Amino acid sequence: MGPTTMTVAVFADALYDPARAETVRPATVLVEDGRVSASGRRDTVRVPADAETIDAEGLTVLPGLIDCHVHLCMRGTGLDHSEALATPPSLTVLQAVESCRRTIEAGFTTVRDAGGTPAAVRLAVERDYFPGPRMQLAIQILSQTGGHSDQHFPCGATLLWNPAPELPEPVVDGNEAMRRRVRELIRAGADWIKLCTSGGVLSPGDSPHHATFTLEEIQTAVAEAATQGRSVMAHAQANAGIKNALRGGVATIEHGIWLDEEAIAMMLDGGRALVPTLVAPLWVGRHAANGRMPEYARTKSALVGHDHRTSARRAIEAGVTIAFGTDSGVGPHGTNGEELLCLHELGMDAADCIRSATTVAARVLGHEGKVGTLTQGAYGDLVGVPGDPVRDLELLARPENVHLVVKGGRVLKLNQGRKA
Numbered sequence: 540m541g542p543t544t545m546t547v548a549v550f551a552d553a554l555y556d557p558a559r560a561e562t563v564r565p566a567t568v569l570v571e572d573g574r575v576s577a578s579g580r581r582d583t584v585r586v587p588a589d590a591e592t593i594d595a596e597g598l599t600v601l602p603g604l605i606d607c608h609v610h611l612c613m614r615g616t617g618l619d620h621s622e623a624l625a626t627p628p629s630l631t632v633l634q635a636v637e638s639c640r641r642t643i644e645a646g647f648t649t650v651r652d653a654g655g656t657p658a659a660v661r662l663a664v665e666r667d668y669f670p671g672p673r674m675q676l677a678i679q680i681l682s683q684t685g686g687h688s689d690q691h692f693p694c695g696a697t698l699l700w701n702p703a704p705e706l707p708e709p710v711v712d713g714n715e716a717m718r719r720r721v722r723e724l725i726r727a728g729a730d731w732i733k734l735c736t737s738g739g740v741l742s743p744g745d746s747p748h749h750a751t752f753t754l755e756e757i758q759t760a761v762a763e764a765a766t767q768g769r770s771v772m773a774h775a776q777a778n779a780g781i782k783n784a785l786r787g788g789v790a791t792i793e794h795g796i797w798l799d800e801e802a803i804a805m806m807l808d809g810g811r812a813l814v815p816t817l818v819a820p821l822w823v824g825r826h827a828a829n830g831r832m833p834e835y836a837r838t839k840s841a842l843v844g845h846d847h848r849t850s851a852r853r854a855i856e857a858g859v860t861i862a863f864g865t866d867s868g869v870g871p872h873g874t875n876g877e878e879l880l881c882l883h884e885l886g887m888d889a890a891d892c893i894r895s896a897t898t899v900a901a902r903v904l905g906h907e908g909k910v911g912t913l914t915q916g917a918y919g920d921l922v923g924v925p926g927d928p929v930r931d932l933e934l935l936a937r938p939e940n941v942h943l944v945v946k947g948g949r950v951l952k953l954n955q956g957r958k959a
Contacts, residue, residue, distance in 0.1 A: 546571045547948040548586045551595035551923060554578060556898040558912065560890040560929070568600060570919030570948035578653065578913045593950060595923045601893070602911050603648025603672075603920030603946065604935065605900035606875050607814050608793055609655045610797050610868025611642070611674075612701045613636040615822070617831025618741060620698060628702045635660045636872035639671025641873030644952050645938035648920040649673040649900075649910045651731065652868070653793065654680035654688075655701040655771065658728030670951050673918070675904055677729040677772065679706045681720060681760075682735035686710070686751040687742045687774055714759045721763040732764045732771045734789070737780030740823060740839045741869070747796060747843055750779035757787030770905075772814075776843070778802060785811060790901060793818075793863065796843050800851040803857045807849035812903045815851040817881035820844050822870030852885040861887065862903040863896035889929045896935075919948040 547570045554566030567584040569577040577584045586592075601729050612635050635656060642650060654661075654677045664671035664958055676735045680700075682688040688709035691697045707723040721732055738745030745751065761771045770791075773784035778797040785792070791812045798806075798813075806813065820840045827837035855861060861882065862864070865875045879892045887895070901911030923943030924934035934940045942954035 546587055547593060547919065547945075548590040549593045549595050549600060549921065550581070550943065551600040551929075553599040554913070555599050555601040557890070557956070558891050564926070566600065568580070568662060568913055568919070568921060572944075573919055575913050575915055575917045575919050575949035577915065586931070590718065593943070593945065593953070595765045598923035598925055598943055599927060600913075600923045600943070601928065602754060602897050602913050603922055603944070604646045604876070604896045605649040605863060605898050605904070605911055605940040606642070606647045606865055606867065606896070606904060607651045607862045608653045608755070608816055608864030608866050609642065609650045609872070609875070611638040611650070611652050611660060611865070611872070612703075613655060613868030613949070614638070615868050615871035617826030617829065618640065618833055618836060619831055620833065623698050626920050628704065630655065631701050632660065632703050637668050638868070638872040641665060641871070642867070642875065642937070643670055643672050643944055644941070645873045645875055646922040646935060646941040646944055647672055647875050648922070648944065648946050649904075649906070651675040651677070651864075651904055653677050654733045655868075657703050657705050657708070658824060666767065672887065672946075673910065673920075677731045678724050678729040679709050679735035680733050680735060681709060681711050681717075681775070681796050682791070683712055683751050683756075684710055684744050685744050687735035687737070687745055689738035689744065714755055717756050717759045718763050721760050725764075725767050725769060730765060730769065732760055733774065734760055734771055734784070735774040736784040736787075736789075737775050737777035739774060739776060740820070741767055741836050743833070743835055745816055747776040748782055752775050752783070754783050754787055755781055757783055757789070761788035772926055785809060793864065794847070795854065796847045798854055803854055803859060806854070806859050807857065810860070812860040812862045812899075813851070813854050813926075814862050815847075815854070815880070816864050816866040817848065817885070818874075818878045819866035819869045821848060821881075825870075848885060851882075855882070855885055855887050860899060860903070861891075862900045873938050874955070876938065879932050879936050883932055889932050892932060893928060893935070919945060922946045937946060
């Protein structure tokens, strides 16, 4: 998206501040040159006479939401290997156009793509070729031979999730190879390095229970990433894989299916964040019911579901930092908000659920004060819903309830038929 030079005033029924869990009404948000210059109760915000106005009467506005774990080049319609064989790499990348639109229309104005999306997608959105969220990218998912991102099948075929030629190879073994691959990823535009320190569900030849990568390989990746200001995220489901990732210095644990008391203590001591992606196994089951999931993935997903929820509940109760993430691309893009309901069901109160997708996610991504807030200087990214989202999380969980989306002061969605 090109730079916004106009002044925009959003007049809303109410403004919800996730950091304070406070609502003021009536409210105004003033955006100048794409950044918030003022926000609050309407009588405290001076609006220039030449400002463009956005009518959000009847809506509660709050900062645009953040998803810390998506895969924009995956359609989210399940796995069909015959379909994958018939899909050219260019079409796989072009799938991101629809993914971006659905994501932002659901109210998610910032995402961290956890692998499989080349930097060209971000560039296209920034150049306003099509609407989409702000992006941090992992570019590629790394695993050892036989690990989660090794998509080599017994028949001898390799079916990469995205075979785009500008993505570095996903399989890496050994410390020096790891060092080089991290450098290649950063050269390709990576903001984060994504490691698989355990097996997973959608991969053909590994087990979610087993740790992958040595501690030394993880440490090498973390050290090399740090030299260029990057952090490491870890697909970590197995208990040993979680602990290896934490000992190795990763910043976020993705999924965290088998956390025990020791792992939770390690996360608390190191101030690391958990991105649970609770909705992902639900979508694996739904796809399996529709015949669009391999039997190996259906079986593995069914075995981990209960333990996944139990682990996340323990982390919530212990006070582990929970950052919002969905693994969208496993499930359909635009349904991201369902994760809020999953977190709430496990005991997280509604205000904290919203913080996980705003202030907490912004801090975890290193964007504190820029996104996840409508304080002065933040990007002018906001959403509007017809009611109080704390009382009714469905207002944020269902894309049809998100009536207004503004990114950088530019309206990307406005439901003119809303009820005031």
